[in-house]
Amino acid sequence: MAIVTISHQLGAGGPEIGMAVAERLGFRYVDQDMIVQAARRYGVVEERLTQLDETKPSLFERFDAETRLYLTVLQTALYDVAEGDHAVIMGRGGQYLLRGIAHALRTLVIAPFDLRVKRVIKKMAEQMGEAVDARAAADIIRRTDAEKAGRMRYLYDVDWTDQGLYDLVLNAEKLSIEAAVEVILGLVRRPEMATTEESRRQVANRALASRVRAALAADPETRKYRINVEVDRGVVALEGTAALDKAIEVARGVPGVVEVKGQILEVPPIPPFVA
Numbered sequence: 063m064a065i066v067t068i069s070h071q072l073g074a075g076g077p078e079i080g081m082a083v084a085e086r087l088g089f090r091y092v093d094q095d096m097i098v099q100a101a102r103r104y105g106v107v108e109e110r111l112t113q114l115d116e117t118k119p120s121l122f123e124r125f126d127a128e129t130r131l132y133l134t135v136l137q138t139a140l141y142d143v144a145e146g147d148h149a150v151i152m153g154r155g156g157q158y159l160l161r162g163i164a165h166a167l168r169t170l171v172i173a174p175f176d177l178r179v180k181r182v183i184k185k186m187a188e189q190m191g192e193a194v195d196a197r198a199a200a201d202i203i204r205r206t207d208a209e210k211a212g213r214m215r216y217l218y219d220v221d222w223t224d225q226g227l228y229d230l231v232l233n234a235e236k237l238s239i240e241a242a243v244e245v246i247l248g249l250v251r252r253p254e255m256a257t258t259e260e261s262r263r264q265v266a267n268r269a270l271a272s273r274v275r276a277a278l279a280a281d282p283e284t285r286k287y288r289i290n291v292e293v294d295r296g297v298v299a300l301e302g303t304a305a306l307d308k309a310i311e312v313a314r315g316v317p318g319v320v321e322v323k324g325q326i327l328e329v330p331p332i333p334p335f336v337a
Contacts, residue, residue: 064250064257065144065163067156069222070171072206073178073185075234075242077152079171082243084150087250092143093152100139104276106132115154118213127286131279133217138276141269147257157227158218159268164261167249168227171242173234178203267293274298274313284309296320303327 066083070076077093084091097115101108114132123129140159143149144166160166173181182199214222225231230249232242249255271293278284278291289302289309297320298313300306306324313322 064255065147065156065160065166066150066169066246066250067153067160067166068150068169068171069153069157069228071173071178072203073181074171074173075181075239076171078239079232079234079242079246080150080152082239083246083250086243086247087148087150090143090146090149091152092149096139096143096151096154097136100135100142103142104135104138104280106135111136116213117209118216124216127279131276131285134272134276134279138269138272141265141272144265145269147262155214155217157222158214158220160265161227163264165255165257167229167246167255169230169232169246170223170225170228171232171234172223175200175203177235263295267295270296270298270316270318274316274319277312277316278309281308281312284312298322300324301327 066080066087066089068076068080068083070079080093081091083089094112097111098108100106101111111132114129115136119126119129119133136154137159140151140154140156143151144156144160144163147165156166157168157170160168179196179199182203183194183196186194186199210222214220220227230246232245234242237245271291274291274293278289284305287302287304287309289300289306291313292299292301296318298316300309300313300322301324302309303326306326310322310324313319
């Protein structure tokens with residue numbers, strides 16, 4: 063039927079809306095469990111995966127091959143879910159990774175800052191059993207907003223609050239959770255949101271390409287190099303400046319790959335210094 067992605071400001075009510083949408087549609091609700099399953103499937107450490115899922119890499123980590131592997135696994139995990147359709151996916155770059163997919167409804171839930179503070183105070187009091195002052199709640203919100211902004215800027219060079227990344231923006235100031243859910247349900251059930259063969263193929267192409275990137279990032283030899291990966295109907299096209307023979311070998315071992323083509327990219331010579 064469709065995929066719903068929900069990005070949300072802390073305190074705006076995104077998880078509550080997401081869970082209600084999933085329940086009403088009979089969809090899978092995907093949040094932290096995606097991390098657990100990805101760690102098992104790709105043989106990586108769950109705690110490290112969770113850390114990179116929530117924060118942007120440090121300056122040192124940005125040049126680390128292992129960090130690139132973990133970030134690739136996170137993206138691949140989202141595509142794994144999307145390929146199965148019928149899911150509500152909370153955050154994790156879905157608004158960017160599923161851009162251009164006809165049956166993906168990319169949703170952003172926002173609310174005024176003061177309202178978010180009140181809701182965070184209430185939720186933390188319920189969870190911790192003690193009062194949290196407004197200053198502490200406001201600091202938590204600002205820090206969370208900054209982490210999300212930094213992570214999306216680093217990974218995809220986008221502003222995660224840019225409304226152009228979304229098909230639907232909901233301001234939770236006046237909308238109740240039920241009202242927000244009804245809006246989403248109304249759009250998901252529209253004929254324009256139906257899964258087509260073309261949109262399903264687009265997701266399958268991106269999913270397989272991401273699995274190939276994950277395999278290349280995990281291999282001791284190919285992980286050292288930047289290798290471009292494109293996929294169309296199981297045919298993988300690789301472009302790189304080095305280790306291309308090994309990359310082709312690795313790609314052929316990824317389930318779903320039908321054929322692999324490789325092309326060496328020539329590095330232009332450095333022009334001579336002219337005084």
